Each structure stands twice: as C-alpha cells, then as structure tokens.
Amino acid sequence: xKTTAAGMMTIAALLAAVTxxxxxxxxxxxxxxxxxxxxxxxxxMIVVVQLLPIIFLFFAFVKALxxxxxxxxxxxxxxxxxx
Amino acid sequence: xSDTSRIYLQPTPIRIWHWLNxxxxxxxxxxxxxxxxxxxxxxxxxxxTAILLHNVAGVVVAASFALWFFYYSFVARNMLKVYVPNKDxxxxxxxxxxxxxxxxxxxxxxxxxxxxxxxxxxPMQKSAYLAIMFLLMPLIGLSGILLINIEPMRDLVLMIxxxxxxxxxxxxxxxxxxxxxxxxxxxxxxxxxAFAYIKPMWTGWEEEESDDHQHLDHLAPRPN
Numbered sequence: 001x002k003t004t005a006a007g008m009m010t011i012a013a014l015l016a017a018v019t020x021x022x023x024x025x026x027x028x029x030x031x032x033x034x035x036x037x038x039x040x041x042x043x044x045m046i047v048v049v050q051l052l053p054i055i056f057l058f059f060a061f062v063k064a065l066x067x068x069x070x071x072x073x074x075x076x077x078x079x080x081x082x083x
Numbered sequence: 084x085s086d087t088s089r090i091y092l093q094p095t096p097i098r099i100w101h102w103l104n105x106x107x108x109x110x111x112x113x114x115x116x117x118x119x120x121x122x123x124x125x126x127x128x129x130x131x132t133a134i135l136l137h138n139v140a141g142v143v144v145a146a147s148f149a150l151w152f153f154y155y156s157f158v159a160r161n162m163l164k165v166y167v168p169n170k171d172x173x174x175x176x177x178x179x180x181x182x183x184x185x186x187x188x189x190x191x192x193x194x195x196x197x198x199x200x201x202x203x204x205x206p207m208q209k210s211a212y213l214a215i216m217f218l219l220m221p222l223i224g225l226s227g228i229l230l231i232n233i234e235p236m237r238d239l240v241l242m243i244x245x246x247x248x249x250x251x252x253x254x255x256x257x258x259x260x261x262x263x264x265x266x267x268x269x270x271x272x273x274x275x276x277a278f279a280y281i282k283p284m285w286t287g288w289e290e291e292e293s294d295d296h297q298h299l300d301h302l303a304p305r306p307n
Contacts (some may be wrong), residue, residue, distance in 0.1 A: 031128035032135045039110060039136060043143055046102045050095055 092203055092289045096158070100151040101284055107144035108264065111137060115257055141227050148220055164201060166216065168209040176206030188273055198289065211263065219260055226253040 093101070114137035117124045127133045155162035168176065179195050184207070188194075196205035204212060229236050229249055243249050274280040283289035 032132035035127060035132050035136050036139050039139060039143075042106060043103055046106060047099055050099045050102070054095060 087290045089288045089290055090199065091287055092198055092200060092283050093287045094154075094159075095287065096150060096154040098284060098287060100147045100154070103147040104144060104151075107140045107147065108260065110140040111144065112257070112261055112264070114140065119254065138231055141224070141231070145224055145228075148224065151216070161201060165203060166209060166213050168206050168213070172206035172209065177210065180205045180207040184270065184273070194273075197291065211266075215260070215263055219256060219263075223253065223256040223260060226256065 113126055114133045117126050117130070117133040118137060121130050121133075127136060155165065159165075176196075183192070183195055194205070198204070226249055229240055229243070230253055233240055233246065240246060240249055243252070271280045271284075272278075279290070
C-alpha cells in the first residue's frame with residue numbers, strides 16, 4: 001500500500017510539473033506546431049486502433065440486444081406441449 | 084502432433100501503454116539526439132521544434148507510464164507478481180534463460196519459459212523490466228521534468244549538483260534506455276517466427292504450441 005501511494009504521488013508530481021513546461025514551450029509557427037499535431041495524431045491513432053475491437057464488440061452487443069427485443073416483440077409467445 | 088492454442092496475454096490498456104511508450108520513446112530519442120548534437124543532426128525542421136516535440140513526447144510517455152502504473156496497481160493488482168522475480172527465478176531461471184538466448188536458441192531448442200497472463204515474463208525479462216520500469220523510467224522522467232522546469236525547480240536542480248550534472252544524468256539514463264531498446268527489439272524477434280512475440284503485443288493474443296514433444300525435444304537425440 002505504501003509503495004502504491006508513493007507511486008501515485010510520483011506520478012501526480014510528474015504530471016503536475018509538466019503543465020508548466022507546456023506553458024513555457026515556444027509556440028511559433030515555424031513548423032513545430034505541425035510536428036506536434038503529427039505526433040499527437042499518431043498517438044491518437046494508436047489508441048483508437050487498439051480500442052477498435054472493443055468498439056466493434058460494443059456495437060455488436062447493442063445490435064444483438066435491439067434485435068433480440070424486436071424478435072421478442074414481433075413473435076407471439078407460443079406454448080408447445082409435448083406429449 | 085503439433086497443436087496451437089491461443090492465450091490472451093496482453094490486455095488493451097497494456098497494449099495502448101506499450102505502443103504509446105514505444106512511439107514516444109523513439110520520438111524522444113530522435114529529438115534528444117538533435118537537442119544534444121544540433122551541429123551534426125537536423126532531423127526536424129528546427130532546434131525549437133525538436134525541443135517542443137521532445138517536451139510533448141515526454142508528457143505522452145509520462146501519461147502512458149501513469150496508465151501502466153494505474154492498470155497494474157488498481158485493475159490487475161498483480162504488479163509485483165508480474166515484475167518481481169522470485170527466488171527460483173533468480174537462482175536458476177536467469178541462467179536457464181540466458182543459456183537459451185546465448186546458446187540453445189541457435190540449436191533450435193524451445194524457449195524454457197511458457198508465458199501465462201500471471202507469469203508473462205521470463206526471469207531475464209522480469210529483471211530487466213523491474214530495473215527499467217521502477218528505476219530508469221522514473222529517474223529519466225524526473226530529470227526531464229527538472230530540465231524543462233529549471234526556473235521553478237531551481238533549488239532542486241542546485242541540490243542535485245547544478246544544470247550540467249542534471250543534463251549528464253538525463254543523457255546517461257537516456258543512453259541506458261536506448262541500449263535496452265535495441266536489445267528489446269532484437270529479443271522480441273526470437274520467437275518461432277520474427278513476429279511471433281511482436282504480434283501478441285498488437286493483438287493481445289499469443290499462439291502457443293502445446294506440443295509435448297517440443298518441450299521434451301532436448302532429451303531426444305539430434306541428428307548431426
């Protein structure tokens with residue numbers, strides 16, 4: 001628990017400290033903005049591509065749920081008695 | 084008879100962390116070379132671009148490190164089991180794995196380590212990743228944060244020994260990480276095929292040959 005708390009503190013300190021670094025960074029239109037956008041775009045692409053299977057699975061689940069509801073509503077309940 | 088089974092080894096958060104980390108560290112390395120040797124290397128449009136990109140990549144790597152830490156600490160809750168080698172692994176596992184990488188791999192013998200979600204790293208990987216993730220990455224991150232916040236963290240910088248010492252520490256740590264990176268990529272190609280270990284890191288699923296004969300291969304006489 002102590003290790004976890006210490007780790008969380010370290011990460012919080014890391015992330016808190018970088019915000020001032022971003023504020024201090026030069027922001028001129030010398031091509032640096034484009035490089036940043038390309039880099040962040042690639043990062044976003046990695047995240048999205050890795051999340052695609054989960055997104056597809058979610059939509060398949062929702063689709064199956066809706067279809068199941070429709071079928072239940074459309075078909076009247078049948079009682080089959082086997083003798 | 085050879086029979087392949089699939090095991091889900093790398094969950095989505097770990098895959099996202101790994102590839103963000105990989106892309107971020109390569110960017111940090113390339114921009115870092117330009118920042119360190121601007122008179123020889125000009126990979127990006129300018130020195131300022133390299134600095135800005137280095138800072139942004141540093142933030143991304145720090146964020147992905149936080150994701151990794153959060154996942155193993157609070158979701159999987161098996162960080163120590165995955166990353167800390169046990170007594171047996173230190174006593175004999177390290178030697179066995181080193182022997183595989185240095186000798187038996189080239190003789191076509193199977194890898195002595197068979198990964199499971201709870202024990203996905205071999206003893207050598209565990210030792211290396213333990214040092215990288217718990218020592219090298221936090222230290223390089225902290226030294227980087229100090230370097231981009233010299234003014235607000237002036238006292239801390241002076242306490243460490245000044246800007247030159249801090250830059251030297253950051254540079255040496257980066258060289259260590261770079262050395263690990265080359266080793267990491269080389270060892271990642273030592274599966275049954277060159278991409279056998281790389282593919283699971285992208286898809287999450289690893290194909291494992293559950294062939295009993297393969298594991299007993301070393302006992303069988305080999306043709307000369």
